[in-house]
Amino acid sequence: MLSERIRGAAGAFAVGALAAHLVSTVLQNTPDSYNQDLRKFTGGWPLPGWRFFAPNPGVQNVHLLVRESTSDGAAPTPWRDVTPEVDHGWTQVLWNPGSRGPKALFDAMQQLSVMSANQADFGWVTRSLPYQLVFSASRAAAADDSAALQFLLMNVFPSAPPERRMKPILTSEWIALGPVPAEGATTG
Template sequence: MLGERIRGTAGAFAVGAIAAHLVSTVLQNTPDSYNQDLRKFTGGWPIPGWRFFAPNPGVQNVHLLVREVKSDETEPTPWRDVTPQVAHGWKQVVWNPASRGPKALFDAMQQLSVMSSNHAEFNWVTQSSPYRLVFSASRASAGDDARALQFLLMNVFPSAPPEQRMKPILTSEWIPLHPAVDSEAAAA
């Protein structure tokens, strides 16, 4: 009898806690004018705050383009798009562990876009973590016979007129890929 009462009380408490959490989450994600004082009622419990698309919806796609110079050539290859393709389907709503890598790359490209639009010094940009991450993704797409590569971040505005659809964000310097081989060749 006492065991059933404890289980019933624990179950009611769990249902109440989940309901309170859901209500708090809904209130937390309403316009700011409605939830300014919500934090003092949560008792330190973290309430998710999602802002999905507002107030600045995304209107462009960021693409990563790469070109390289092969060991036996002097001219670079044409630019090619190496932006990761992310599968979109009903299963990805529930379980999508493969989205983390492309999301990290997308976030790094967005950060470089912000740096570029704020006129950051190029030397400072090349020392940043986002730049190194984008370079690593670019390097992974280079062929084994490439001796240098360059990457380009390009904003693509799908709804813009054709002549205004693409806007370059950042072009890297030429980055040598095999410095040990290059330095040995230079020493010889």
């Protein structure tokens, strides 16, 4: 009889503690105007401080477009979107090693967007690591017989009206390409 009371009390305490933790977490993560510092009430118990991308959530997608020219003097190819596709499935919550490459490219494109928005000197931008990473991704998507390529970063606002849905961010100069090394070949 006493052990049932102890188990019942322990269960009620655990449920109460979990409920208090969840309520405190929600209160801790309300907008700053309502946010109270709850640490003085928790006795040192840590509360997570999530912000879920606030106060500036992402509202656009960045796309990488490429066009090429050949050495025969023909007109450049049309722009084509070479932004990596990222599969989204329930297993990616636990294990998603394939996300690192697209995430690195996305971060580089975001950094170029920031540079462009802040009117950075184009010569400085072209020497930056993000620019080189985006160029490498563009080069990997180019045809083997391309003599030069140009890439374009485009912001796409899915919720905007159609006439304001796309906004160019940065267009590279034409970049001359050398021959593509054979697979497995080393450069000296």
